[in-house]
Amino acid sequence: MNSLVEPQRSLPVFGSFDVVVVGGGPAGIAAAVSAARHGASTLLVERYGFLGGMGTAGGVTNFAGLYGRVGGQMQQVVRGVADELLSRIDALGGLNKPQDGMGGRIRVRSYDVSAYKCAADPLLQEAGVQLLFHAWAASVIRQGSRIEALVVETKSGRQAIRAGSFIDCSGDADVAAFAGVPFEVGDGAGSGLFPTTMFRVGQVDAAPALEAVGEFKAINDWIDRVKAAKPGAYRFAREGAILRPNIDPREWRVNVTQIRNAQGKAMNGVDARELSEGELEGRRQIAEFFRFLKAEIPGFAQSAIVDIAPQVGIRETRRIRGLYALSGEDILGSARFDDSIGLNAWPMELHAEGRVDWRFPRDEANAVNELPWRMLVAQGVDNLLVAGRCASMTHEGQSAARASGACFVMGQAAGTAAAMLKDNARFADIDVPALQARLQADGARLS
Known part of the structure; x- marks a missing residue:
């Protein structure tokens, strides 16, 4: 037999929250902090016993996409929660000076992995975020067009978590896939961005x-x-x-x-x-x-x-279909959007078979693009947002906006929006100008 039928069972409810964030990488950190600071009771669910995502579990050891060339000058364009995390890592002596590469077209900030872990914990705790480590998203319970509860596997057994809204920052769109959101995997031809063990x-x-x-x-x-x-x-x-x-x-x-x-x-x-x-x-x-x-x-x-690194570094798996898919042309053309939530400053970095292909924006003096709110909004599920490398992008667009800078941007926007969502409202109907005003008030740069 190739399958077995699992007996039906009742699940204990771990808790009820306004917002549940799945995944503790840059997107999840920014989402959880932002939601909690705007008054939402917030739980962050993380599979490991520490935060950082691929930056710690994948051993990446540098933030990419925080800096980009605007008006001919290299400058930091990702602000807000990212600033606070970098400041805390720096206070622990774990943040390197900016390092340039590719003829001055990219700039990264490397860090000590242990300092990142120790800096992230109090950032979330002081914001009022509750943390559930060693928990793995396993399923969802839907009621019509909404997710009623997330099902997780833990060392205490299988449990359910209720929430008014959910933010999938898992990197693999696990929650979205469980909820039936349409998605694509890799390049659509049986491959994708090749992974790396760091x-x-x-x-x-x-x-x-x-x-x-x-x-x-x-x-x-x-x-x-x-x-x-x-x-x-x-x-x-x-x-x-x-x-x-x-x-x-x-x-x-x-x-x-x-x-x-x-x-x-x-x-x-x-x-x-x-x-x-x-x-x-x-x-x-x-x-x-x-x-x-x-x-x-x-x-x-x-x-x-x-x-x-504790695990192989994953660059690309599932990407949801949202209300808009960020494309490679958006990266190369330094796209602007009316519903911008922030900036991506990383070029296309395509890890192809045996090589890495870099493609840079045509406007070298303004080598950044805006990220639209619509790329976070999942199709078919009213109370779900998807932020990070699994948001709505094409294979080419994702090769750039998967970097940590853009993930911070998407996460901060998703968490802020989740705190704004009223009972039974839809993320697709969010007041975008009001969201943008809150993001700017919190230090984010949108254009």
Whole structure:
């Protein structure tokens, strides 16, 4: 038999809230803080025992998309809750100075993962958010066009959580999929943005390492030279390797792996078998690249792997169909929208087979685009918003707006709107000018 029938059972109710947020990455953090500060009783449900999403569980170790070129000047364009989180990480000594790359067209802020975790907890607690860790969204209970309750699996067993509205920041659109919202997976051709298992290397001799590979693309020049001098000595998963120092240059973050499935396509992050096989493959690739680092790169001979991310870093799985889908042309054309909720400053970053393709806005002096409210509004469910990498975008649009900067923007807008929603009202009917006014009052930059 390929299936079994689970006996019907009654579920204990964990609690009732105005707003339930699922997922504790940048979108979930911003959503929960914003909802609670605007007076909504708020619960954040997180599968791990800490916050940060791919930034901690996936080992990303830098915020991308906070900075963009406007009027010819590189400046921070994502403000609000993101500012507060960065300030708290900085106060713990865990925030690096801005680092530029790609000829000055991108700027990131790297951080210490432990500092991020410790900074995020009090940010939410002081806002009045209740946290439920080690809980996994398992199902929803619908009544007509509304979600009545979220069903979660916990160490205390399967439970239900009631709420007036729900915000899906799971990254995989889990809640939306359970609720029957239409969605797409990957590029629509059986693949998508390839995942990466991140790792960190410590005990590096900083001076020779910085001299050898301190520039953004320098590691790729070394790889090309070694390939030419020692053909076949090492296996490299992709072109476009990223090796950058953390705040302490004795520790470096490494973004070099690329996870395929048995068919050579991007690993499907919502397929349990592929996800399990991908974890194994990621660590195999890490061991191979680390062998190259120790043998070939100055400063790394006595280094050691100090951390492998708790899970493979997922860039793209489900994307919902909302009232508007952010497109690649919106990124390249620096699009503006009447219902803007904030700015995306990251270019298209397409992790294709064996390489990374970068595509930048045509207007180099104004290389940002606005994000529309409509991309958060799920089709067919009145009291559900979706924020983060699983919001309504095309494959190309998502390759840019999946970055943490845009996720902060979407989350803050979703949480603020959720606190505004009246009983039995629809998110599709929200007063957008009133929402925009609240966002601006809270420090967000919309245009």
